[in-house]
Amino acid sequence: MGGRPVNKLCIRCHRVRPHTAHGLCNSCYSTVHYPYEPTGTGSGGRGVEKSAAALVGRLGDFHQYRRVGRTVVEASRLVGISSRTAWRYEARRKAEISTESTSTTNDQGETCD
Numbered sequence: 001m002g003g004r005p006v007n008k009l010c011i012r013c014h015r016v017r018p019h020t021a022h023g024l025c026n027s028c029y030s031t032v033h034y035p036y037e038p039t040g041t042g043s044g045g046r047g048v049e050k051s052a053a054a055l056v057g058r059l060g061d062f063h064q065y066r067r068v069g070r071t072v073v074e075a076s077r078l079v080g081i082s083s084r085t086a087w088r089y090e091a092r093r094k095a096e097i098s099t100e101s102t103s104t105t106n107d108q109g110e111t112c113d
């Protein structure tokens, strides 16, 4: 039994609403405990941006090597990443491939550049 929200007077917004916890309704509870944090528009994040771009570049190179038939370990050496990182890339690559193949029914594959 239980699990059904009980209507109570919320201590924050003073309205009778389904009670969540600590005398707060659901929306007040989430506002208090999970306050919205603005993500900002990129002030002072240059170092992060740079490394993210480098990571995307390495990921692209890794994909390219894998596409031409290199093993994960070979590709990791060529790109200059650890094999542990390479396997993480590989997992992401496989996830992306499966997402593509399920979302589209295109059997043509990739077009040539």
Ligand SMILES: [Zn+2]
Binding pocket: 010, 011, 012, 013, 014, 015, 017, 024, 025, 026, 027, 028, 029
């Ligand atoms: Zn409330």
